[in-house]
Amino acid sequence: MLDRIVEFSALLRRHGLRVSLPENMDAAAALELLGVGDKATFKSALRAALVKRAGDTQTFDELFDLYFLGLGTESRRMDEELMRQLGMSPAEFQAMLEEIEKFLENLDGQISALAKALLTGDMGEVERLLREAAGAERSENPGLRVLMFAQGIGDRIGVEGVRIEIENLKALLGRGGAAPEMIEKMAQYAEERLRNLLKLVRELARREADTKDPTRPERERHDYLSQKSFVYYTEDDIRKMNEVVVRLARRFKNRLSLRRKRARRGRLDVSATFRKNLQYGGVPFRIKLEKRRKEKPDVVVLCDISDSVLNASRFMLQFVYSVQDLYSKVRSFVFVSDLDEVTRLFEENEIHQAVEMALRGDVIDVYSHSNFGRAFEIFYREHWTAITPKTTVLVIGDGRNNYNRANDWVLQEIRRKAKQLVWLNPESRMTWGYGDSEMPRYAPHCHVVEECRNIHQLYQLIDRIAA
Amino acid sequence: MFKSVDEVVSRLAEERYIASREVATVVYLAAAMRKPILVEGPAGVGKTELGKVLAGTLKLDLIRLQCYEGLDEAKALYEWEYAKQLLYTQVLKDKIGEVLEGAKGLRQAVERIAQEEDVFFSDRFLLPRPLLSALLAPKPIVLLIDEIDKSDTEFEAFLLEVLSDFQVSVPELGTLKAKHIPLVVLTSNNSREMSDALKRRCLHLYLDFPDAEREMEIIRLKVPGADKKLAAEVVELLHRLRKLDLKKRPSISETLDWVKALTLLNVKSLDDALVTETLSTVMKYEADIRKAQQELKEYLAVRKAKVAQPAATSDKDFLN
Numbered sequence: 001m002l003d004r005i006v007e008f009s010a011l012l013r014r015h016g017l018r019v020s021l022p023e024n025m026d027a028a029a030a031l032e033l034l035g036v037g038d039k040a041t042f043k044s045a046l047r048a049a050l051v052k053r054a055g056d057t058q059t060f061d062e063l064f065d066l067y068f069l070g071l072g073t074e075s076r077r078m079d080e081e082l083m084r085q086l087g088m089s090p091a092e093f094q095a096m097l098e099e100i101e102k103f104l105e106n107l108d109g110q111i112s113a114l115a116k117a118l119l120t121g122d123m124g125e126v127e128r129l130l131r132e133a134a135g136a137e138r139s140e141n142p143g144l145r146v147l148m149f150a151q152g153i154g155d156r157i158g159v160e161g162v163r164i165e166i167e168n169l170k171a172l173l174g175r176g177g178a179a180p181e182m183i184e185k186m187a188q189y190a191e192e193r194l195r196n197l198l199k200l201v202r203e204l205a206r207r208e209a210d211t212k213d214p215t216r217p218e219r220e221r222h223d224y225l226s227q228k229s230f231v232y233y234t235e236d237d238i239r240k241m242n243e244v245v246v247r248l249a250r251r252f253k254n255r256l257s258l259r260r261k262r263a264r265r266g267r268l269d270v271s272a273t274f275r276k277n278l279q280y281g282g283v284p285f286r287i288k289l290e291k292r293r294k295e296k297p298d299v300v301v302l303c304d305i306s307d308s309v310l311n312a313s314r315f316m317l318q319f320v321y322s323v324q325d326l327y328s329k330v331r332s333f334v335f336v337s338d339l340d341e342v343t344r345l346f347e348e349n350e351i352h353q354a355v356e357m358a359l360r361g362d363v364i365d366v367y368s369h370s371n372f373g374r375a376f377e378i379f380y381r382e383h384w385t386a387i388t389p390k391t392t393v394l395v396i397g398d399g400r401n402n403y404n405r406a407n408d409w410v411l412q413e414i415r416r417k418a419k420q421l422v423w424l425n426p427e428s429r430m431t432w433g434y435g436d437s438e439m440p441r442y443a444p445h446c447h448v449v450e451e452c453r454n455i456h457q458l459y460q461l462i463d464r465i466a467a
Numbered sequence: 468m469f470k471s472v473d474e475v476v477s478r479l480a481e482e483r484y485i486a487s488r489e490v491a492t493v494v495y496l497a498a499a500m501r502k503p504i505l506v507e508g509p510a511g512v513g514k515t516e517l518g519k520v521l522a523g524t525l526k527l528d529l530i531r532l533q534c535y536e537g538l539d540e541a542k543a544l545y546e547w548e549y550a551k552q553l554l555y556t557q558v559l560k561d562k563i564g565e566v567l568e569g570a571k572g573l574r575q576a577v578e579r580i581a582q583e584e585d586v587f588f589s590d591r592f593l594l595p596r597p598l599l600s601a602l603l604a605p606k607p608i609v610l611l612i613d614e615i616d617k618s619d620t621e622f623e624a625f626l627l628e629v630l631s632d633f634q635v636s637v638p639e640l641g642t643l644k645a646k647h648i649p650l651v652v653l654t655s656n657n658s659r660e661m662s663d664a665l666k667r668r669c670l671h672l673y674l675d676f677p678d679a680e681r682e683m684e685i686i687r688l689k690v691p692g693a694d695k696k697l698a699a700e701v702v703e704l705l706h707r708l709r710k711l712d713l714k715k716r717p718s719i720s721e722t723l724d725w726v727k728a729l730t731l732l733n734v735k736s737l738d739d740a741l742v743t744e745t746l747s748t749v750m751k752y753e754a755d756i757r758k759a760q761q762e763l764k765e766y767l768a769v770r771k772a773k774v775a776q777p778a779a780t781s782d783k784d785f786l787n
Binding site: 040051054351 | 472488489492493495496499500502505507508549550553557657660663666667668669670671672673712754
């Protein structure tokens with residue numbers, strides 16, 4: 001059993017779970033205590049010892065079934081299917097199986113083990129034979145693809161032979177003296193069983209390939225999203241993103257509060273300590289520490305929602321929404337050519353709805369051409385009070401201004417007044433400054449200018465901005 | 468402590484805690500292997516309760532450490548009673564004078580004081596906090612470390628020594644080793660990911676909202692007077708509500724509150740007008756309540772359609 005566990009852990013690891021040696025030992029110890037008799041208990045024990053993240057549970061469940069349950073579920077399903085096709089109740093089905101068994105006993109020695117197991121419904125034995133063949137095939141011809149592998153197993157186990165045997169049997173059935181409809185059913189049954197056998201061979205080959213092929217997990221890595229550029233996001237990706245966004249925002253918050261906490265713990269304030277302890281005759285009874293002022297993050301977000309950056313801004317708005325959810329002092333603005341505040345909209349609506357409303361043009365006209373200059377000017381004229389010396393201003397946009405006036409003096413003003421000015425650009429850095437991109441004029445005014453094309457980059461950014 | 472998994476289930480049930488087999492398996496393993504359990508899951512599924520009930524079942528004392536941001540060793544492990552030490556030195560001034568009498572020069576005085584030093588750093592002035600009291604307890608106990616995800620990473624790292632070796636080092640006293648290995652239950656709401664090092668030392672248990680059948684069982688146990696049909700309806704509706712995108716998903720305790728409220732108001736079925744008014748016991752945000760009302764309407768419509776079909780409408784259907 002131990003080597004099975006070790007092999008299973010290796011399989012888990014290949015699928016991105018982190019399983020360490022002590023955890024393997026735990027699993028082994030747990031099984032020693034519980035035994036392997038009960039399937040559910042066995043599974044719970046393994047999960048408790050090996051899987052430590054809730055998100056990995058599903059992967060574990062799938063792999064567990066694949067690895068430990070074998071073809072049992074599959075063949076049970078086939079039995080049910082057969083009963084349905086033949087229109088038989090489980091009892092009738094069982095009776096027929098017994099009939100067949102008796103019949104086969106008379107032919108003793110003339111029939112192969114596989115055909116016998118198959119026809120009497122002994123699927124455990126069938127699976128054993130199949131696995132034997134698969135093992136032999138694997139060791140002789142490693143590296144076969146699924147189809148070739150299935151072919152190899154089939155040849156080895158003698159599927160062709162079984163086919164002939166079943167044909168012969170059907171001819172023999174008539175001589176047994178059973179009722180004609182029974183004979184017909186048996187013939188039909190035998191044919192279906194042959195088909196089942198082929199199916200099982202293929203299934204086994206597929207599973208073997210799944211569990212043994214080391215390249216598979218790479219192709220199915222869950223976090224492929226994080227490396228994918230926003231531009232190529234599909235509808236499906238966007239839906240999946242919600243969870244990622246919430247995690248991101250939380251990380252942002254954790255980062256900031258960690259910094260705040262470090263700052264809060266002041267050093268010993270000598271003079272205050274003395275003053276406080278005069279009442280004890282100068283003996284330092286009560287210690288006084290320096291107190292630092294708490295800094296509440298104060299964020300203003302300006303988000304471009306024009307067509308050119310639609311997918312990115314959808315993501316960014318979700319992010320902004322989540323950030324706003326976590327902090328009290330966040331003000332969010334969206335712009336294309338006009339600019340308006342969406343703070344209230346975000347407060348009052350649920351995330352998807354709010355984002356859709358913002359993008360649909362409930363607040364501003366989204367069908368105009370981007371005009372950063374004009375939007376900045378409006379911000380300066382109407383919302384300038386949003387900015388205080390403690391504000392971090394976050395601009396999200398590609399800086400494509402349609403050759404309008406850049407008005408970069410607004411950024412200059414913001415920089416002068418705010419604590420920090422950050423620009424995130426969902427375009428590749430290579431393209432900045434080409435065409436109508438005004439990035440070279442905007443960039444010098446910002447403390448941080450970063451390309452932010454996928455979640456991975458955003459992660460790194462958050463660590464840098466907030467740390 | 469426990470002889471088998473089944474015994475865990477039945478003994479927890481005696482303490483009025485309905486545990487699935489999976490929960491029982493993990494508890495059994497933890498007790499037998501002397502490993503801490505890390506319980507994760509959404510708020511209100513009975514994580515903390517599990518720790519408390521375990522103590523009750525095993526007739527052991529419970530020591531609870533509530534974690535929060537900024538919790539440090541001094542508050543979790545031990546503190547020197549600084550004020551008491553000072554008070555003693557003040558009171559014993561004369562005595563100290565006696566000790567120092569006849570000392571030639573500072574060096575000798577310091578020498579003499581140093582000889583008495585351990586008086587002031589002894590158990591007498593040590594103020595044990597939950598973790599240390601758990602380790603020093605004269606008999607086995609259950610240690611519940613609640614909401615570990617709220618603590619800082621530094622504290623989590625510090626916990627590692629405690630959880631793997633069940634010992635702590637106090638510089639002035641040396642290493643203190645646990646007399647009995649406590650049964651440790653850590654709970655986490657997953658507001659941040661715990662470090663792999665900590666997870667490696669624990670058995671992991673993910674508690675999710677219970678399935679309908681188990682939730683019914685819980686209601687039967689905790690609100691004995693509840694109408695069976697009503698309870699079934701409530702459970703079915705809540706299961707639907709939990710699938711919605713809510714700010715706060717209704718937990719088991721909220722289910723119980725609601726059933727209690729409805730039972731008190733003598734409501735027999737969910738299409739009662741009072742139901743909408745009591746939704747606030749389940750939902751804690753205005754936006755959520757609005758969504759819940761919508762869902763309730765849909766649910767009632769679906770149910771009406773079901774009732775219209777004569778066949779197969781019994782309590783069983785609601786359970787499934």
